[in-house]
Amino acid sequence: MEFPFGQPTDAIIQFAYTVPDLTAGMRWWTAELGVGPWFVxxxxxxxxxxxxxxxGRAEFTLALAFSGHMMVELIQTLDDEPSIYRDAHERRGYGFHxxxxxxxxxxxxxxxxxxxxASVLFHDRVPGGEVFFVEAGEDAPGMIELVEDNGTTRGIFTSVWRASVDWDGSRPVRDLAELLPVR
Structure with missing residues (x-):
């Protein structure tokens, strides 16, 4: 079985990176690798x-896009509060998270x-359910995010993917709210 965007249901669906400047990060991924459009x-x-x-008190902004069948997420912290993003950046610098x-x-x-x-490092409610970040082990390059797989999250991720299929470069940055269910 697989997700509508092509990944098997037991596969990794996303690689995520921290960046100092979300706009510059999106611009680089689009110019160098053709990734987009981005949903922020x-x-x-x-x-x-x-x-x-x-x-938690830390706030951050994020952007989602697809390259083929793989989702890419970029994250920028918005403050100096302790967080999984700030603390990882302080330990290893920006990059893979x-x-x-x-x-x-x-x-x-x-x-x-x-x-x-394993310990839960971070938990939050997101459109469609909950996300948990857990330790991945001493040899791991980063953490594991566990996302609730349901109709809402599948719908959002599939909509981001569909926008990337045959994308012509127009509207490279879009509001994620365009894809959220109306409440």
Whole structure:
């Protein structure tokens, strides 16, 4: 079985990178690699999120796009609050941050990983459900993001992918809200 955007359901669906400047990052990925269009969520995190088990305050902006069947995410921090993005940048610099997998029951997957000794580093509610960032092990290049696999997240990710198919370069930056279900 596979996602509508072509990845098998048990595969990695996204590679994510931190950048100092989201606009410059999107511009580079588009100019050098033809990735786009980008769908931007201007402000995420903050109230309602948790980081290392404590209420999160950090806010960041992110952009999603596809290259073929693989989603690329770029993240820019918006403040100096402790966060998975700021702390990773301070340790390793900007660049690769995490891979994402969509799972049908994110709570069960988190419980399974915690039972194996992994810790949840970050949790937040997003359109369509929840995301959890978990440790990936000492030898891992970054973290693992677990995304709830449901109709809403599939719809959003598939819409981002569809926009990339035969993209003519017009409107290289778009608002992610264009793809969100109306509430």
């Amino acid at each position: 969520n201007e402000r995420i995190g903050g109230e309602g999120s948790t980081y290392l088990g404590e209420p 995490h891979i994402a997998k969509a799972v049908p029951n994110v709570s069960d997957e988190v419980a399974r990983r915690e039972a194996s000794g």
